[in-house]
Amino acid sequence: MRAKDLLGRNGEELAAHFLESQGMRIIDRNWRCPDGEIDIVAIDHDTLVVAEVKTRKSVDYGHPFEAVGAAKLARLHRLSLSWCREHELNALPRRIDVVSVIHSGAGEPQLDHLRGVG
Amino acid sequence: MGVGRSYCVALVGLNGYIVEVEADIGQTLPNFVILGLPDAALNEAKERIRSAAQNSGIPLSRRKITANLIPASLPKRGSGFDLAITMAVLRAADDIREIDGTVFIAELGLDGRLRPVRGILPAVMAAVRAGYPEVVVAEANAAEASLVPGAKVRGYKTLARLAFDFGANPKDLALDYNPVDVEGPDEDSDRALLTPDLCDVSGQAEARRALEVAAAGGHHMLLTGPPGAGKTMLAERLPGLLPDLGDTAAMEVTAIHSLAAVQSSAVQLIRRPPFENPHHTATSAAIIGGGSGLPRPGAASRAHRGVLFLDEAPEYERRVLDALRQPLESGELVIHRSAGTAAYPARFQLILAANPCPCGKASGKGMDCTCTALMRRRYFGRISGPLMDRVDIQLQVERVSLADFGQAGQEEDTRIVAARVLAARQRQSDRLLGMGHETNSQVPGRALRGELRLAPGTTRILDTALERGTLTARGYDRVLRLAWTLADLECRDAPDIDHIGQALGLRQAAAAR
Numbered sequence: 037m038r039a040k041d042l043l044g045r046n047g048e049e050l051a052a053h054f055l056e057s058q059g060m061r062i063i064d065r066n067w068r069c070p071d072g073e074i075d076i077v078a079i080d081h082d083t084l085v086v087a088e089v090k091t092r093k094s095v096d097y098g099h100p101f102e103a104v105g106a107a108k109l110a111r112l113h114r115l116s117l118s119w120c121r122e123h124e125l126n127a128l129p130r131r132i133d134v135v136s137v138i139h140s141g142a143g144e145p146q147l148d149h150l151r152g153v154g
Numbered sequence: 155m156g157v158g159r160s161y162c163v164a165l166v167g168l169n170g171y172i173v174e175v176e177a178d179i180g181q182t183l184p185n186f187v188i189l190g191l192p193d194a195a196l197n198e199a200k201e202r203i204r205s206a207a208q209n210s211g212i213p214l215s216r217r218k219i220t221a222n223l224i225p226a227s228l229p230k231r232g233s234g235f236d237l238a239i240t241m242a243v244l245r246a247a248d249d250i251r252e253i254d255g256t257v258f259i260a261e262l263g264l265d266g267r268l269r270p271v272r273g274i275l276p277a278v279m280a281a282v283r284a285g286y287p288e289v290v291v292a293e294a295n296a297a298e299a300s301l302v303p304g305a306k307v308r309g310y311k312t313l314a315r316l317a318f319d320f321g322a323n324p325k326d327l328a329l330d331y332n333p334v335d336v337e338g339p340d341e342d343s344d345r346a347l348l349t350p351d352l353c354d355v356s357g358q359a360e361a362r363r364a365l366e367v368a369a370a371g372g373h374h375m376l377l378t379g380p381p382g383a384g385k386t387m388l389a390e391r392l393p394g395l396l397p398d399l400g401d402t403a404a405m406e407v408t409a410i411h412s413l414a415a416v417q418s419s420a421v422q423l424i425r426r427p428p429f430e431n432p433h434h435t436a437t438s439a440a441i442i443g444g445g446s447g448l449p450r451p452g453a454a455s456r457a458h459r460g461v462l463f464l465d466e467a468p469e470y471e472r473r474v475l476d477a478l479r480q481p482l483e484s485g486e487l488v489i490h491r492s493a494g495t496a497a498y499p500a501r502f503q504l505i506l507a508a509n510p511c512p513c514g515k516a517s518g519k520g521m522d523c524t525c526t527a528l529m530r531r532r533y534f535g536r537i538s539g540p541l542m543d544r545v546d547i548q549l550q551v552e553r554v555s556l557a558d559f560g561q562a563g564q565e566e567d568t569r570i571v572a573a574r575v576l577a578a579r580q581r582q583s584d585r586l587l588g589m590g591h592e593t594n595s596q597v598p599g600r601a602l603r604g605e606l607r608l609a610p611g612t613t614r615i616l617d618t619a620l621e622r623g624t625l626t627a628r629g630y631d632r633v634l635r636l637a638w639t640l641a642d643l644e645c646r647d648a649p650d651i652d653h654i655g656q657a658l659g660l661r662q663a664a665a666a667r
Contacts, residue, residue: 099184102184150183152182
């Protein structure tokens with residue numbers, strides 16, 4: 037596994053723990069379809085949360101949040117629909133969350149969480 | 155985290171309005187939105203602000219930043235809002251302390267320096283008038299901003315130092331950064347050198363006298379004469395004869411020039427009457443003001459409290475000349491454009507110069523003139539009757555004779571004549587201030603024939619001329635105004651029959667053609 041993939045994998049792990057600590061129930065991880073991948077699917081009370089996790093070692097090349105643009109958001113919406121169709125959970129309200137993880141390797145990783153971004 | 159608030163000024167013409175800047179940091183993906191009718195330059199502020207804040211050591215929040223400029227319906231232009239938006243955003247992120255009614259007017263450089271902006275004088279005037287005396291500007295603008303009475307101006311070189319004074323954590327701030335601004339050429343020193351002296355004009359006693367009268371009474375003037383007679387030379391020497399501008403006038407003039415200047419910032423009030431000399435191909439937008447979006451001041455406004463010289467007046471478009479009638483009457487220009495309406499003051503002294511005919515040879519006996527009578531009439535017909543009616547002095551300038559030409563340097567210089575003009579102006583303001591006027595040229599006809607009525611015998615030649623129809627009623631008043639100025643120059647209390655005669659001569663010299 038390459039270093040960047042390892043970093044991403046670790047970030048997703050940290051993010052999943054973080055979301056669980058916020059009272060969410062993780063119901064799917066790394067769900068793939070031809071259109072792309074959803075990092076985390078969770079249930080927050082009665083809402084289905086599709087979470088995108090962005091992990092960086094530093095902010096030298098921009099904050100992780102800045103990497104989530106309009107195109108990415110649109111794809112997340114499409115993916116969330118695909119996921120719901122496949123799992124027949126269309127009745128649930130949905131939202132998109134973004135979790136940023138900044139982890140240089142040394143020290144505590146910094147997590148940040150935006151709810152319902154679009 | 156809450157809403158950050160700061161203040162700025164939006165200029166519409168010379169009128170400024172206080173703009174409240176609200177900034178909010180939302181819990182969503184990074185974005186920067188500016189609301190409140192920003193123009194292109196103001197929308198680019200986002201990128202300047204992000205870079206400037208980053209390079210000053212106080213990076214902006216990685217969230218959605220919304221800046222709202224209130225009132226939202228007022229169109230806002232230019233880069234002067236950069237600093238106010240930045241301060242509101244920093245306050246919203248709790249990076250700095252509360253901003254209590256401080257107005258910020260400056261553009262930001264990507265490196266975090268504060269750059270000067272245009273029109274700082276009218277903007278600060280508006281802020282003080284609206285009850286916001288605390289103003290922060292770029293250091294290069296500080297001298298100009300400080301000209302406004304009552305303003306508490308602070309000039310800063312960099313955003314980092316300003317943020318430090320507003321309580322930002324000095325740990326990360328780039329406080330050592332000390333940018334060096336490139337100095338523009340010093341315009342004021344150039345101008346002093348360029349003021350020409352009246353003693354350069356050889357001979358032309360009559361024209362020099364007329365120029366003195368025009369300066370003393372603020373009368374508009376038309377100079378006709380062949381090419382090379384010295385019309386332009388005379389006109390260029392008029393501003394030197396005019397007295398220094400008073401405080402109010404100097405403030406108005408400096409405000410206009412602050413708005414019209416491209417880069418240099420005034421360091422002191424403009425005390426000398428300005429001189430504007432547009433080319434005869436100028437459009438009406440160039441003369442009276444205009445441009446896309448919000449109108450900018452034109453030559454007529456830049457000549458406010460000074461001299462507007464139109465050389466080769468019949469060559470101007472008729473439309474342009476007639477557009478001057480409104481400011482001649484009201485001293486103000488109101489210009490409408492898509493982004494709003496601007497009113498600029500334009501109380502100038504109009505000096506027109508013209509050749510006697512299209513070929514320019516119709517002076518004296520006019521033997522060499524190749525123009526037909528019709529051509530000549532058409533030529534002067536461009537200067538419309540209503541415009542000519544407002545010109546008190548109509549003077550014919552002849553070619554200088556050889557005898558006079560040899561005498562160059564013997565004539566009175568500007569200093570001596572300016573002293574007489576100043577004394578005459580003093581007498582006028584002593585007499586007229588109670589009526590709300592400054593110079594004889596502004597006195598309405600009603601007052602001339604009322605409070606300032608002359609003894610019946612004095613005006614006999616005028617009455618005869620009026621009766622015979624060689625002088626119109628309006629012309630009658632104009633002769634009276636000139637006569638008062640002539641009396642003021644000679645330190646008399648009222649014009650006598652001699653002054654009336656001279657005045658009639660100054661008015662009709664060209665009309666006799």
